[in-house]
Structures are given as structure tokens and as C-alpha cells.
Amino acid sequence: MKLYLLKNGVNPRRVRIFLAEKKVRLGADLPVEEFDMESAGHKTPDFLARNPLGTLPALELDDGTVIAESVAICRYFEEMIPEPVLMGRGALGAATAEMWNRRMELELLLPTIDVFVHTHPFWVGRRPQIADYGAARREHLVARMRWLDGALKDRPFIAGDTYGIADITAQVALVTARGALKLAIPDDHAHLARWFAAVSARPSARA
Incomplete structure (x- = not known):
């Protein structure tokens, strides 16, 4: 599993906060690759093959499935790590x-x-x-x-x-x-x- 983020990105920060509340340590518990606007690594053919819209954040699962959109990623972790409840009980x-x-x-x-x-x-x-x-x-x-x-x-x-x-x-x-x-x-x-x-x-x- 790997999480792709954008430095200083608004939606990536939502996922960062959500995962911090779930006690998931980025880099230690979950590998991360971070892009920035200047290098635009999320617009390269390699990344676009994973997420054709080139948006961040994106979560790549071990089987190659890619979940994009910040709330969808949060929903995935809400189901995988039920406590603390962050999306309603x-x-x-x-x-x-x-x-x-x-x-x-x-x-x-x-x-x-x-x-x-x-x-x-x-x-x-x-x-x-x-x-x-x-x-x-x-x-x-x-x-x-x-x-x-x-x-x-x-x-x-x-x-x-x-x-x-x-x-x-x-x-x-x-x-x-x-x-x-x-x-x-x-x-x-x-x-x-x-x-x-x-x-x-x-x-x-x-x-």
C-alpha cells in the first residue's frame, strides 16, 4: 500500500489529519510519495497510468487498485481502522x-x-x-x-x-x-x- 500526496495540498491535508487521528504514521506504517506543483510528478505518464485525472491524494493498494479523492480514502481507512469513529456511528x-x-x-x-x-x-x-x-x-x-x-x-x-x-x-x-x-x-x-x-x-x- 502506498499513499501519494501533494505538498501543501488542501485535500491531501484532510487525509493527513484523518490518518493522524487513526494513529497511522505516514512513512512508518504507510509508505508515502509526495509531489509538488513545480515538478508536477503527478502529471507524468507513470502517475497518470494510476490516476488518469492526475489528482492527489491517491491511495494505491497492494493489488494495484487505486483509490482517489480524499473522502473516499478516508472512508477506506474508516472501515479498516474503525476506532476512533470519524465518519459517524x-x-x-x-x-x-x-x-x-x-x-x-x-x-x-x-x-x-x-x-x-x-x-x-x-x-x-x-x-x-x-x-x-x-x-x-x-x-x-x-x-x-x-x-x-x-x-x-x-x-x-x-x-x-x-x-x-x-x-x-x-x-x-x-x-x-x-x-x-x-x-x-x-x-x-x-x-x-x-x-x-x-x-x-x-x-x-x-x-
């Missing part, structure tokens, strides 16, 4: 975890990526940039921070009482927003700030 728990993770993807993570791609100097010449779209997505992201602040008023974590996949997705989105977009959690978002401090203090946050 039982039918209702799993559905609730999926609902909130999907919301965090659509309402926080994707807007963060869109703002980064369409407004950040790193992407000049790499991808077409539409400044107005980036600005609109930034407004969306700010509005969703306020919405999430309200959602966290009566519970410690996004999907309920325990840390899970939805927290990981939101955590990665807000770390990226703060670092790449200089968009921090507003001072008056007390519930979101409390949650962010708690997830940032977990050892897995350093993965």
Missing part, C-alpha cells in the same frame, strides 16, 4: 456526518479554493482567473463563517459531540483561508473561534 450517525461534511465542502472548502485560484498571485499564468468570481466567492465564504458560528452555538463539534470528518474539512478550509487568503475568523464569531481553537490544539492538526 450507526445509520443516523453516518448520515449526519456525511451531511455536515458535504456542507463543509460546499460552503467552506470549495469557496476557499475558488478564492485562492481566482485571486492569488500563485495562480497567475497557471489557471485562468476571474477576479469578480473570486470576490463573490470571498463574500460567500465570509457569510458561511457567520452561519457556522451560529450552528456551533450548542455543540462542541460540527456534526455533534465528537470530532469527525466534517471538522477536518472545515478545519482545513479555515486554515487555508487564514494563511493563503489572509481571511481570519472575525472577532465576534465566538463559537467558531472556540471550535477552531479546540481543533487546532489536537495533535493531528500538525500532520
